[in-house]
Amino acid sequence: MQQAQKTRDKVSMRQLAMIYIITGFSPAIRFLPAFTAQVAKEAGWISPVAALIPIGLTVFFLHSVFSKTKDKSTFDIINSILGKYVGNFIIALHLIWVLFLLGYYVRLHGERLASTLFPNINMTLFIVIILSITSFILRSGATAIARMGEFITPILLLLFAFVTAFLLPNVRTDALLPVYFNDAIPIIKASVGTLSLFSYAVIIFMFSTIITSKEKTAIIMIKAGSVYFLMLLLLLIISIGLLGSAVTARASNPFLIIVKQISILDTIENILLSDSMMIVTLALIALNIMKYLFKLSDQRNLINILLVFIYIFSLGIASNRFQMDLFASAIIIYLNTFIGYGTPALLYIVGKARKNL
């Protein structure tokens, strides 16, 4: 039984990196161009560069924490560094955060389809469909989902490369420039958006209890982070560079507007692929945390309960799209940044102080 469980849960760092790229792409498309254009106007496209220092530091912390503890799960590492009570509190905090994100992304998936393609259809239909698919996928375990990620990542990258190649020649330089030192403060403020997206790196380590090749954490994270960073940069250049900062800032999905000029189907497939992966990943992480906290032998019994809860939560989280946007810009961004960067820093500092690392 335990052997079968191990086989179902074993994932490599490389697979985690791919899941990280796919899951991060969905929120990036939806929120980053509009947010950065709103805060830093035409200088918004350069804001990911300003986020590099905190991201680099976090990679260093994560590598220090995880690379020397090959056989332990992420939860065991947190508990061994912070102690049982504080550790469990931090893990429970992550569970609450993940449940928030899950409800938010499920609702957003429904909202996005209702506002871009099917305005006359009840959004709950999309929510039920995505949750049914999630329920089906979750039963196959972390290993199968990680393999699915390996399959999806090249498709996603290829689609994005095609879209970028078509759009880059039309980018207007006067929409992206001038950028000068007097833009430094807005650029730093706008970098919170990128920081928020990179914050998912921490919870990705909770994707499975058995992660192989953790000794390569730094190098794999740097590779995946570089690919993701380049994608964000290109996403911002083509969004702001084609529409201008004012139109990008007021659009609910600028990337969709510009890609519709090429073909609508590619984009929707692209977004849906990324959306479903994000939801599946978050749901699996929530199940893993619950399994650890409640000391369960198998988390599969919780799948349907979790998804029913998410269904109700996603409908109750906001009464309309405007509240959702406010929720994202006022709460989620800062919560992501606080937990996503606070946890690795806390683990590193306490681990060093207690000589656990």
Added chain:
Amino acid sequence: MKRFYVFSIILVFIFVLAGCSQLMRNRTEIDRIFNTRIVAIDKLEENKVLYTISTKAAVPNTQQQGTAPKTSEFLVSEGTTVFEAARNMAEYAHRRPHYGHTEFIIFGEDTARVGILPYLDFISRNQEFRYNAKIYIIQGNSANSFITSISTESIFLADRLSILEDNAFAHSRSGKVTLSEALFVLSKDNVATFLPVIVMTPSKEGRNSTDGAYDLILKSYAVFKEDKLQEFLDDELSRGVNWVKNRIQSGTILVGAPDNKKVSLEILQSKTSIKPYMDESGLQCTVSIKFNTNIAESLSTEDIFTKEVLESLKQQQEKQVETEVKKILSYAQERNMDIFGLVSNFSMKYPMMKNELRENWPELFPEIKFNVEVDSNINRTYLIKEPATSK
């Protein structure tokens, strides 16, 4: 066995729900969709909006074999807002309008004079429209009467507009402006914009009578301050805009041979660069244009392929382009309308001052000293060297 049951259930659902149209209200059979290619908006009195959409529809062909003939179709409705007008169409429309394939957005002159942005809100917000639709202004007419007068059974307006747009390279006196470009410029402070103009004229004698009662002319540009139409440019000024904005593709320049007979030069490649700079006398800007031409026609009886004559032709074409450019620059400065977006050029050159430049642009723009540099080359001619009129 479990898989068999799952598979069976899926199959049953596929067959049973095939006609479940109420589940997805947006789902419409393709023959019931009105695939809009032109959207025309006019402002009526009492703040009402007249909304017209047009498409090309196939006529059922029951008697003959082969492809069904096509005809123009349009739907018209009124409302207080564009959206309301679009929805009011449902009262009588025989098919459901779909805007995913809209290529042209047309405004009548009167509507353009009061401002087009309020009417673009619906279009830029609606999830079906694409931002690469092109915007046109109808000179001296409403957009509705333009569509209803031009469209006939044999002539489809969107096809004619497409052809005019494709052929605009030949004269470079107009061009296309997409919704995306228009929104980009209209969102900027202190920058004016220009949109292409279409004029309806009674069909000239000698034309094929099936061409309809009117001819369309893609003629020049209309200039806008904020979102309100100010003036229509003449041909020379419009080409001046294209020179400065580096939008020249081809065109004709007429110069004189030594015997005062006309020589037609065909513009080939053209490149404009704008170099802004600042000194103690204020803002200055050099507009450098480089272009090549070919000799396309000569009415002269003399040999024009001598070094001296070619040099004279070259100087004449440069002078002509310089005049066109200077005219449009002084036109824009006199009216204080930066239709070239020069504030961006200056901001890029002096990024530290971009906020001051943007804020004070209405005072700064009319004072800019322009320096126009034109450099050209006459490359070659085509099949014959000697004029056809030479003995």
